Amino acid sequence: MRNIRTYTEVGPGGASIPEQVVAQGDRLAARLKDIRSVVGIASGKGGVGKSALTANLAAALASDGLRVGALDADLNGPSLARMLGVVGKRMVEGEHGIEPPTAAVGVRVVSMELFQDGEDAPLRWRGPEADGWVWRNVVETGTLRELISDVAWGELDVLLVDVAPGTDRIGRLLDLVPDPAALLLVTTPSEMSRRVVARSARLVREACVGKVGIVENMTSWECPNCNALTDLYEPAGPDLSGRDGIEKWGAVPFDPRLARSTDEGVPFVLSHPETPAALAIREIIARLLGELEAK
Amino acid sequence: MKFLCLPCDQVMTFAERQVPGDGTLAAVFSCPSCEREMAMLTNPYETQLVSGLGVKIGGRTVPEQPMELLRTSLDGARPDAFVEADAPPAAATLAGDVPIAGRLTWSADALERLERVPSFVRGMVKRIYADWARERGISEMTPELMSRARTELGLEEM
Ligand SMILES: [Zn+2]
Numbered sequence: 001m002r003n004i005r006t007y008t009e010v011g012p013g014g015a016s017i018p019e020q021v022v023a024q025g026d027r028l029a030a031r032l033k034d035i036r037s038v039v040g041i042a043s044g045k046g047g048v049g050k051s052a053l054t055a056n057l058a059a060a061l062a063s064d065g066l067r068v069g070a071l072d073a074d075l076n077g078p079s080l081a082r083m084l085g086v087v088g089k090r091m092v093e094g095e096h097g098i099e100p101p102t103a104a105v106g107v108r109v110v111s112m113e114l115f116q117d118g119e120d121a122p123l124r125w126r127g128p129e130a131d132g133w134v135w136r137n138v139v140e141t142g143t144l145r146e147l148i149s150d151v152a153w154g155e156l157d158v159l160l161v162d163v164a165p166g167t168d169r170i171g172r173l174l175d176l177v178p179d180p181a182a183l184l185l186v187t188t189p190s191e192m193s194r195r196v197v198a199r200s201a202r203l204v205r206e207a208c209v210g211k212v213g214i215v216e217n218m219t220s221w222e223c224p225n226c227n228a229l230t231d232l233y234e235p236a237g238p239d240l241s242g243r244d245g246i247e248k249w250g251a252v253p254f255d256p257r258l259a260r261s262t263d264e265g266v267p268f269v270l271s272h273p274e275t276p277a278a279l280a281i282r283e284i285i286a287r288l289l290g291e292l293e294a295k
Numbered sequence: 296m297k298f299l300c301l302p303c304d305q306v307m308t309f310a311e312r313q314v315p316g317d318g319t320l321a322a323v324f325s326c327p328s329c330e331r332e333m334a335m336l337t338n339p340y341e342t343q344l345v346s347g348l349g350v351k352i353g354g355r356t357v358p359e360q361p362m363e364l365l366r367t368s369l370d371g372a373r374p375d376a377f378v379e380a381d382a383p384p385a386a387a388t389l390a391g392d393v394p395i396a397g398r399l400t401w402s403a404d405a406l407e408r409l410e411r412v413p414s415f416v417r418g419m420v421k422r423i424y425a426d427w428a429r430e431r432g433i434s435e436m437t438p439e440l441m442s443r444a445r446t447e448l449g450l451e452e453m
Contacts, residue, residue, distance in 0.1 A: 004299065005304065010297060010299055012306070013297055013307070013308055013309075014306060014307070015309065015354075016309065016352075017345070017350045019354070020349070020350040020354070020355060020359075021348065090377060092378055093361070093377050097361050098361050098377070114373070115369060115415075116372065121371050124369075124371055125369065127339070127340070127347075128340045131340045134343075135344045135347045138344060139343075139368050143364060146349075146361075147365075150362045
């Protein structure tokens with residue numbers, strides 16, 4: 001066999017791809033330097049109210065005077081721009097990157113809704129029709145990288161990242177932000193959701209994410225007549241709290257107005273601050289800020 | 296990705312990139328010792344895999360622009376997604392015809408040509424031209440200079 005020198009032996013030259021990838025990483029790191037805490041909000045499956053929760057956490061944090069960014073990492077099913085009332089707003093080509101629109105409460109928001117034409121436009125990329133699965137993932141990871149590194153977020157106390165449902169999407173975020181300050185795993189008390197989130201919990205545990213909290217959503221509902229809280233589901237599936245250092249950081253009772261008001265761009269925590277759901281969100285924030293402080 | 300000239304045991308250097316427009320790509324490399332050349336040809340999805348990384352085979356002539364990958368890849372982009380930070384630079388010449396130092400102005404023809412660039416990527420393209428002009432001490436951009444920049448920078452890929 002011939003003795004051909006290896007890639008690493010021959011020295012620099014060639015297509016110069018690694019250098020460019022390193023430069024991208026440097027840009028991302030430089031941007032993250034101005035962000036005190038990146039907090040991911042994830043769920044194993046969709047439909048658990050994760051985005052509405054993210055929008056409300058962002059609004060509540062901002063109303064407490066923190067500098068807050070909200071990044072919608074759900075590229076295929078974005079909703080944060082609508083929930084925070086910035087749909088139709090334009091981004092500014094600034095000197096230090098793309099300047100995101102600011103919601104009424106002061107949250108800087110980036111979501112694919114701001115880039116796409118038409119509210120229900122499906123996410124489509126230019127590229128060869130066939131074998132889209134080969135390259136689509138690469139483009140979407142690169143896009144998510146740009147949504148962090150190329151946005152002039154400015155100095156932030158917290159960047160909340162609404163991660164698309166699915167365990168692999170948590171992995172995608174961790175590829176870009178290997179050391180988020182905290183990760184919230186949103187689940188409902190129904191068995192399926194808990195089992196799926198158990199998988200996600202395992203992933204973040206293996207990735208050694210420091211602070212991980214479980215948030216149970218839609219746990220109970222408040223009777224409008226007597227204000228009694230009744231469990232919506234019989235708790236089922238593995239109880240995740242307490243396992244592997246992953247604790248429950250809160251539970252949010254179901255309130256139909258939460259979904260409704262959030263869809264109209266007015267965060268529920270601000271419009272209905274005295275409701276059990278809003279108070280529960282405030283409690284989660286207290287816990288989250290305590291954890292970030294202790295970091 | 297590197298190419299080794301086996302007779303010379305030398306890494307070949309990148310020479311040129313061509314984008315015929317059918318999704319394929321040709322990248323030419325040459326041996327610094329024997330000057331032999333070779334072209335690497337990629338099919339559409341190989342080309343897409345590389346561009347999906349936000350990189351250019353052989354290196355960049357233009358630094359990566361803000362959201363370049365998203366803006367060049369998204370299908371169904373919102374035309375009015377972006378707005379420029381500055382007022383149109385034409386206003387700069389109104390006050391006494393003294394151009395602001397380092398400030399690039401655009402001739403009417405050049406602006407018209409820029410208007411033909413889809414708005415979703417226009418700001419990015421404008422910035423690339425402006426950086427190119429600044430590096431060469433050019434104070435007014437014309438369509439002729441735009442053509443020159445386009446060739447020099449290999450912008451037909453964008
Ligand atoms: Zn040779």
